[in-house]
Amino acid sequence: MPTAAAAPVKTTCPYCGVGCGVAATPDGQGGALIAGDTSHPANHGKLCVKGASLGETLSLEGRLLHPMIHGQRASWNQAAGFVANGLRRVIDRHGPDAVAFYLSGQLLTEDYYVANKFAKGFLGVRHVDTNSRLCMASSVAGHRRAFGSDTVPNTYEDLDEADLIVLVGSNAAWCHPVLFQRMQAARERRGTKIVNIDPRRTATSEGADLQLSIRPGMDSVLFSWLLSEIAARGAVDEAFVANHTEGLAEALERARAIAPDIVTAATKTGLSQEDIAAFVDLFIDRQRVVTCYSQGVNQSAQGTEKVGAILNCHLATGRIGRPGCGPLSLTGQPNAMGGREVGGLANMLAAHMNYTPAEIDRVRRFWNAPRMAEAEGLKAVQMFEAIERGEIKALWVMHTNPAVTLPRADAMRAALRKLDLFVVSEAVTRTDTTAAGAHVLLPAAAWGEKDGIVTNSERRISRQRAFLAMPGEARPDWEHVQLVAQRMGFGEAFAYPDAASIFREHAALSAFENEGARSFDIGAMAGLDAVAYDTLQPVHWPWRAGEAPRPRLFAEGGFTTPGGRARLVAIAEPELAEAVSDEYPLLLNTGRMRDQWHSMTRTGKARTLARHAAEPTLSLHPEDASRLGIAAGGYARIASRHGEATLRAVTDEGTPRGAAFAPFHWNDATSGLARVDAMTQPHTDRFSGQPELKATPVRVTPIAMACEGLMLSRRPIEMPSWLAHSRLTVPGGEAVLFASPHAPQKVHALLLNLLGSEHRRAALSDPAAEAFRLAVFEEDRLSMALFTARERSAAMFDWLIDAFGRDSLDTAEQRAVLAGRPPAGGADLGPLICACFGVRRGVITEAIRAGAADVEAVGAAVKAGSNCGSCRPEIRRVINDERHKPAHTAAA
Numbered sequence: 001m002p003t004a005a006a007a008p009v010k011t012t013c014p015y016c017g018v019g020c021g022v023a024a025t026p027d028g029q030g031g032a033l034i035a036g037d038t039s040h041p042a043n044h045g046k047l048c049v050k051g052a053s054l055g056e057t058l059s060l061e062g063r064l065l066h067p068m069i070h071g072q073r074a075s076w077n078q079a080a081g082f083v084a085n086g087l088r089r090v091i092d093r094h095g096p097d098a099v100a101f102y103l104s105g106q107l108l109t110e111d112y113y114v115a116n117k118f119a120k121g122f123l124g125v126r127h128v129d130t131n132s133r134l135c136m137a138s139s140v141a142g143h144r145r146a147f148g149s150d151t152v153p154n155t156y157e158d159l160d161e162a163d164l165i166v167l168v169g170s171n172a173a174w175c176h177p178v179l180f181q182r183m184q185a186a187r188e189r190r191g192t193k194i195v196n197i198d199p200r201r202t203a204t205s206e207g208a209d210l211q212l213s214i215r216p217g218m219d220s221v222l223f224s225w226l227l228s229e230i231a232a233r234g235a236v237d238e239a240f241v242a243n244h245t246e247g248l249a250e251a252l253e254r255a256r257a258i259a260p261d262i263v264t265a266a267t268k269t270g271l272s273q274e275d276i277a278a279f280v281d282l283f284i285d286r287q288r289v290v291t292c293y294s295q296g297v298n299q300s301a302q303g304t305e306k307v308g309a310i311l312n313c314h315l316a317t318g319r320i321g322r323p324g325c326g327p328l329s330l331t332g333q334p335n336a337m338g339g340r341e342v343g344g345l346a347n348m349l350a351a352h353m354n355y356t357p358a359e360i361d362r363v364r365r366f367w368n369a370p371r372m373a374e375a376e377g378l379k380a381v382q383m384f385e386a387i388e389r390g391e392i393k394a395l396w397v398m399h400t401n402p403a404v405t406l407p408r409a410d411a412m413r414a415a416l417r418k419l420d421l422f423v424v425s426e427a428v429t430r431t432d433t434t435a436a437g438a439h440v441l442l443p444a445a446a447w448g449e450k451d452g453i454v455t456n457s458e459r460r461i462s463r464q465r466a467f468l469a470m471p472g473e474a475r476p477d478w479e480h481v482q483l484v485a486q487r488m489g490f491g492e493a494f495a496y497p498d499a500a501s502i503f504r505e506h507a508a509l510s511a512f513e514n515e516g517a518r519s520f521d522i523g524a525m526a527g528l529d530a531v532a533y534d535t536l537q538p539v540h541w542p543w544r545a546g547e548a549p550r551p552r553l554f555a556e557g558g559f560t561t562p563g564g565r566a567r568l569v570a571i572a573e574p575e576l577a578e579a580v581s582d583e584y585p586l587l588l589n590t591g592r593m594r595d596q597w598h599s600m601t602r603t604g605k606a607r608t609l610a611r612h613a614a615e616p617t618l619s620l621h622p623e624d625a626s627r628l629g630i631a632a633g634g635y636a637r638i639a640s641r642h643g644e645a646t647l648r649a650v651t652d653e654g655t656p657r658g659a660a661f662a663p664f665h666w667n668d669a670t671s672g673l674a675r676v677d678a679m680t681q682p683h684t685d686r687f688s689g690q691p692e693l694k695a696t697p698v699r700v701t702p703i704a705m706a707c708e709g710l711m712l713s714r715r716p717i718e719m720p721s722w723l724a725h726s727r728l729t730v731p732g733g734e735a736v737l738f739a740s741p742h743a744p745q746k747v748h749a750l751l752l753n754l755l756g757s758e759h760r761r762a763a764l765s766d767p768a769a770e771a772f773r774l775a776v777f778e779e780d781r782l783s784m785a786l787f788t789a790r791e792r793s794a795a796m797f798d799w800l801i802d803a804f805g806r807d808s809l810d811t812a813e814q815r816a817v818l819a820g821r822p823p824a825g826g827a828d829l830g831p832l833i834c835a836c837f838g839v840r841r842g843v844i845t846e847a848i849r850a851g852a853a854d855v856e857a858v859g860a861a862v863k864a865g866s867n868c869g870s871c872r873p874e875i876r877r878v879i880n881d882e883r884h885k886p887a888h889t890a891a892a
């Protein structure tokens, strides 16, 4: 039924921790028009390409819509009963330590609160941890050690006012794009300098004034040298240090031992003395400094120490909580911060409270809890190792895909099969986790269908609001827990009528017997009525009852350590958990691509996002590639002592020698042989428990592929797991790119079998050229295709994918399909750079050669970069590449 023009609903983006406001206007048919919310202070109306493409992820294709028990559809009543009985059985037989909950920084605060309360207060389960252990744990541990609490001192406004922004282990251009654009705006407007510290040159480097390609793991050496120079040059803020901190002398002594002089600093970091000096000068001379850090810092065996080394420099200079000054940990997930507030972590109890007897008692009284967990539980990696050993027998996974994203993921996936009770709350049916033997699947309401609260990187609390009806029997995650709790006899404590009632209880707990002891206090929101909750405007915590919210903290001290002073820390000499060896001589670095989100269950649906990185690749320095005998575009087998993958290799001068980089997005649901976390090592930081996901020793060997191909179909087709392949959503259906060491004829015949034989036009072949084609037309529309040949023709594949998306092809085009050659003029335009307007590298190069000299001019000529701006750093790189090309090749 067509509805009257709906009003936009203000909500927030479900991806990164920037926490952009989104205005969603439902179209009345299950979709929605997506725009930036101009009134939201995190983004002022801007969205990156992932946020802007949210409308393409809303279809119900692939959604889990009903509870399932052992693969069979069940009622909610049956499913909740099954889970309740299973939990009771395991606890009766083995005690609550045999049960674990694995939660996610993508849950809404209310979901998190209810799960944490149920597990820790009503089942006595202490093994409650989250994927934030893989993400923010080192920042959390670093904050708690230095400040006494997990509190980010600054706000995004400080990026607008900084003289210097230091990015450490952050590819913000791709991972926090709207904030990165904000930094770039400050650079243009007020000459803010940007330093980027990352072993790789990334898109972020394109927007930096100084790139420091540091040796992996050595950040603390650089910040130790910086600290000793701050002291040597009299840049210490003596008053701040004297009044509000402790430990500077010890921290300095250690810093001087780690980096006694610039020569040692340069040797250990692999940086030039000039670059180090330039960085130190900038940091000391520029008064307003914000240091943003992310996974290159956190995901490290010494992540907490790296955080400590950075915080030391801000504390010593008093550059904290003041306009334009402070450390700003960039959170990954949209509600990683909310999870930390709730305390849904193994080493916290609730609401910034720990497991001291007084705190356990306080939370017990507040919850009126019958069975409290009384000690810290196992952290994520150790929790799954306990599953592997058979000690944990029941697991409930919510809103995360551990079979893809944990280190040593193949072993962890296998371990899941040992569970007596394995429950997954999911939005989609098929993930590597649901396929790993889950006994019960509980259908979750997805983004756009549920209400709740999230907190972004700068402690800003915002509402997510529903704008679509819940499909099938999907329900919000907190209701999953509520139903099970009711079945176990805890109905009264979980009698929440709506999300607002949960949030009020959470806010009340944050203020309960707080008296200023805990910085997380949102007591002012404990009385929000339905209307106030619905209309809540984005607001910073702390927000104590009777006070105003406090965006910036700690400029005048007020730390929540016992003595009220921040602690500078004497950090340990950095060292990677595992060094390279003759057997595993390269260091595998892992991370993200611009247009995909984690295991791709949502971004994988968006055709706009599919083509920027159409397949998983391994980046190598050209010298390493040639030494290893791997041609650019050839394939490589990567193996660590834990597992392996097969990926197409690309060469990239920005990848340091001796290292390789691969994204961890692809998995068995979206590809074959591309599970990168199968290889990553499980070593964790001793304070935070966060695994070192950015430095695994591996061996890389070439694989000779005898054939490559493309399949296009309207519906997803199950592919053999031994075939290297990747799926991508394209207009009209799905494309699969594949490669195999077997002969084209053999692979083609095998895949034809999979497709079935109901085609109007027979397969065509060109055995002499070893090229095999199947093209099926319905009327004038191409409805299926399978092309297998010795080598892939990029130009043909691009053209074919576009042809597949069209309603009809003329005779010449149909003939071109059958002949396996694009119509005249078909050239390989290279990778897609601007996803918003579908502009490829070749088109941008043409524009540059025709005179476009900067990003603006390219935008004016071919539109690239003129919408969301996510691709602007890449356009800048193309311009630089063209500029530095020798004249004869530029003309070629």
Ligand SMILES: Nc1nc2c(c(=O)[nH]1)N[C@H]1C(S)=C(S)[C@@H](COP(=O)(O)OP(=O)(O)OC[C@H]3O[C@@H](n4cnc5c(=O)[nH]c(N)nc54)[C@H](O)[C@@H]3O)O[C@H]1N2
Pocket: 015, 016, 017, 135, 168, 169, 170, 171, 172, 174, 175, 176, 197, 198, 199, 200, 202, 214, 215, 216, 217, 218, 219, 294, 295, 296, 297, 331, 332, 333, 589, 590, 591, 592, 593, 594, 595, 596, 597, 598, 694
């Ligand atoms: N497009 C996209 N954006 C995302 C996400 C996504 O999946 N896709 N996920 C979100 C989430 S949950 C997170 S946590 C964030 C992560 O955001 P980022 O941390 O910015 O992203 P990563 O690609 O994981 O890693 C960042 C960089 O750390 C560098 N690095 C590796 N080792 C070291 C080292 O020893 N020192 C230093 N200084 N750098 C090192 C890597 O080379 C890499 O470029 O992104 C968020 N945003």
Ligand SMILES: Nc1nc2c(c(=O)[nH]1)N[C@H]1C(S)=C(S)[C@@H](COP(=O)(O)OP(=O)(O)OC[C@H]3O[C@@H](n4cnc5c(=O)[nH]c(N)nc54)[C@H](O)[C@@H]3O)O[C@H]1N2
Pocket: 104, 106, 131, 132, 134, 135, 136, 295, 299, 332, 333, 398, 399, 400, 401, 402, 404, 405, 406, 407, 425, 426, 427, 428, 431, 444, 445, 446, 447, 477, 590, 591, 592, 597, 598, 599, 600, 601, 602, 664, 676, 677, 680, 693
């Ligand atoms: N090698 C390597 N590994 C990494 C990292 C790395 O840099 N390198 N980064 C790590 C980091 S920082 C992170 S944050 C993790 C992320 O890793 P994960 O959290 O495991 O990845 P996601 O794909 O975000 O998983 C979210 C799951 O929740 C489902 N879902 C979507 N909406 C809902 C909902 O409303 N309710 C429920 N119940 N489910 C829903 C999605 O379909 C998806 O399966 O990966 C970590 N792993």
Ligand code: SF4
Pocket: 013, 014, 015, 016, 017, 018, 019, 020, 043, 046, 047, 048, 049, 050, 051, 052, 175, 176, 177, 178, 179
């Ligand atoms: S930067 Fe992009 S992914 Fe992150 S919250 Fe904003 S729109 Fe979403």
Ligand SMILES: [Mo]
Pocket: 134, 135, 136, 332, 333
């Ligand atoms: Mo993350």
